[in-house]
Amino acid sequence: MKITLEEMCDELQKVNRVVVAGHVIPDGDAIGSALALAMILKSIGKDVRVMFDDNIPRNFMMMPTCEKIERPSEKIDVDALVIVDTAPDRIGKVLECVGDVPILNIDHHVSNSGENRKLFCDPHAAATAEIIFEIAIELGIKLTKDFAVCVYVGIATDTGFFQFSNTTAETLLIASDMLALGVKPNLVVEVLEQRPIEVVKGLGQSLNTLEVWHDGKAAGMFLDEDLVANLETTEGFIDEIRVIEGVDVSLLLKFMAKNVCRVSMRSKTVDVSKIAMQFGGGGHLRAAGCTLKMPFEDAKRTIMQAIDDALN
Ligand SMILES: [Mn+2]
Incomplete structure (x- = not known):
């Protein structure tokens, strides 16, 4: 079922213990969106764990709180599962780990159908991280530099550093806000482009x-x-x-x-x-x-x- 951004914000406020998860073969947007959303939820008093059923590529470890990402193992007890940047079919064993709980899904892939879950999907968003930023604004969260780094990495990587055709005026406005919060774009790219x-x-x-x-x-x-x-x-x-x-x-x-x-x-x-x-x-x-x-x-x-x- 597709819901609005406002309805998604209401749903997020209702739950207390949540797992935030993104897709396997994680990219900058999946990881950045999951971490930034976890920061939002923590700041409004929620008990949050971030899970990926995959290794986190080394270059992305520069994102604040990345070291707290968990791999799914034994079954845990939560109120809801929040899935970012993908439909539930690509989150691996996280599904089994949380069991049969309500799913909230935040995505920007036009192919996401939203069956059997509450989905907010904006295909015009260049990255899911753009939507996470909108959620922070809607909820009136005080934005931090750590949050800004995660959102910036998500947007920058999904747009090929603002080169792909999905880059919009809105994309650059959000990126501008992230720079105002202290993100140094040269330092981000230096870390992300490093190769052995x-x-x-x-x-x-x-x-x-x-x-x-x-x-x-x-x-x-x-x-x-x-x-x-x-x-x-x-x-x-x-x-x-x-x-x-x-x-x-x-x-x-x-x-x-x-x-x-x-x-x-x-x-x-x-x-x-x-x-x-x-x-x-x-x-x-x-x-x-x-x-x-x-x-x-x-x-x-x-x-x-x-x-x-x-x-x-
Ligand atoms: Mn994405």
Whole structure:
């Protein structure tokens, strides 16, 4: 059931003991939104625990109170579960941990249907963290610098540091408020962009696998088993090739396990979500992914052919 922001604020005021959770493979918006919402709820006297059924990437540990995030383990007794930045299907074992309690859901993904729970969803918000900020204003919370860092990281990471098309005037106004509260944007980006030297060297090796095809309209990097063995992450690698002049579709193919390969795609005009859906994946028009269950060389041939077909 979809509810308004005001109704969500009423619901949040009614509960006493809550768990706040975000999605697995957590990103800056999921973590920042969960932590910022927990700060709001604590400041109005609630008993709050934040849970993610996954590891928190090291770079995000710079967010205040991040060290208090728990992994779900034994069953706990709470009044409600608040899920941010996703529907309940992507929070892993947190669901079992809290049991059959009412769910409040705060999100900005247009695909969130809100069945069997109270959902406030604003697809126009660039990040769930924008909505968390609105909730703080609605509840009349005194904003702190710690809160501002979490909201800022959520917004900055979901907008590619204010570069993606989801960035609105409202986004920049909220970011401006966060700076006024003491956030230093240069310090945030310095921490978030840090990579271990192995990953930077791995990017170099990955770029050596670059192939451009379809009259220069497609570009891909092909990371086989040997190459990925030393890579802690390939996050951001695809951005290095989507800037090549004339390239419409960019591809990162990555060995995951025997007969399992992961495809990430970006595009300027082609609907890459359609290509991803052919193989059971999905995403957005300009950014999508899927998993190919076949040997690496077969996966390479298959996805290059699918991109050819989409470009024709
Ligand atoms: Mn988000």
